[in-house]
Amino acid sequence: MAMFVHLTPAANTARIRKSGIRAVSHGRDGDKGLFCFPVLSSYTLTHQWLRELARHGGPRGLVAVHLRLPDDEPVTVGHYSNRPGRAHTATTAGDAMRRVAALEDPRGWEVFLPRAATRSEIHRIRAVRQVTGWRYFPNSNGTPPCTCYGCRVRGEYGSQRLRRRRPHPLDGPPPATPVLLTRIAEAGDPGDAAQLCATLHWFGFRRRGPLAQLAHLADHPDAGVRVALVEAVAHWRTPGVDALLQRLSEDPDEDVREAVDYTDRLNPA
Structure with missing residues (x-):
């Protein structure tokens, strides 16, 4: 039997003790299952994924779920980067454990089990030190x-x-709204298209904005500016956005109309 560790939010502990580990992750081939890593003699290498996974984990941290798999259990093994020479390979649990243990640097490697893990396969659930492992990618320190x-x-x-x-x-x-409005004014009338598009790009990061000060750009002679206006205000919650988009949906330029139609698909009523 091969021993693997699966890292999961502590909030899942009770459910895992009762019914095992769900198959919710997706492997390289689209199969549903779970990711795990062989239990090695090194505590740090065994739990190397903890800090990276903790960036997206729950407020109570992660726990390590140890599970036993038959040596002939089908799995895939490889490096997360999937680079040449490190691509995921279909093999068995026993062979995957031997491959990883023989690596000079097993950081970033992973094993994928293309199914759920049953309760009988759970060996134990233990707390782990939350500062173990690397973040972002191995050797990221100094980058x-x-x-x-x-x-x-x-x-x-x-x-x-x-x-x-x-x-x-x-x-x-993005820069502050007054700074962006100053750039809009400095662009002139009707305004330099490149400068206006670059400024509208930053407005697109906001949830609300000064719609009254930008609405005149709907009449700009450059269709690219009108497209940038659509993309900037489409997600705003500012009153009047729907009316402006309705007006631009009847624009004579096809690109502008398509931009409005695309935002409608992203934000269905």
């Missing part, structure tokens, strides 16, 4: 964190301070 929209975690401790210290050129944080 400046990325603050792009895809990498950052909304609501993560210190994330707002990090974004202000290291603003991303495309993903913010």
Whole structure:
């Protein structure tokens, strides 16, 4: 029998003791199952994924669920990056454990079980030190964190301070509204299209905005500016947005009409 550890929020403990681990994750081939890692002699390597998973875990931290699997249980094993030479390979639980244990650096490797784990397969559930492991990726220490929209975690401790210290050129944080309105005014009349589009991009990060000061851009001669206006205000909760979008839905330019139609699909009534 091969021993693996599955890290999960502490809030799931009672349910796992009663009925096992659900198959909720998706593997490389789209199969539903669960991710785990072989129990090695090194405590740190065994629980290496803890700090990274804790970034998305519950308020009570994570626990380690040890489960026993038959040596011939079908699983896949590989590195999370799926780079050449590290791609996931279909094998058995026993072989996956041997492969990982033989690696010089097993950080970032994972095993995927394409099914749920039954209650009888749960060996024990134990508390673990919440400071174990790496974050973001192995050897990330000394590498400046990325603050792009895809990498950052909304609501993560210190994330707002990090974004202000290291603003991303495309993903913010956006300048203050008075600064953006000044840029709109400086663009001129009817206004430089490139400068207006760049400024409207930042308005799109807000939930509300100065609609009255931007509505005149619906008559801008450049269709790109009108498209940028649609994308900027489409998600606002400011009164008057629906009326402006309705007006732009009848724009003579097809790109503008398609932009309004796309936002309607994203925000169905």
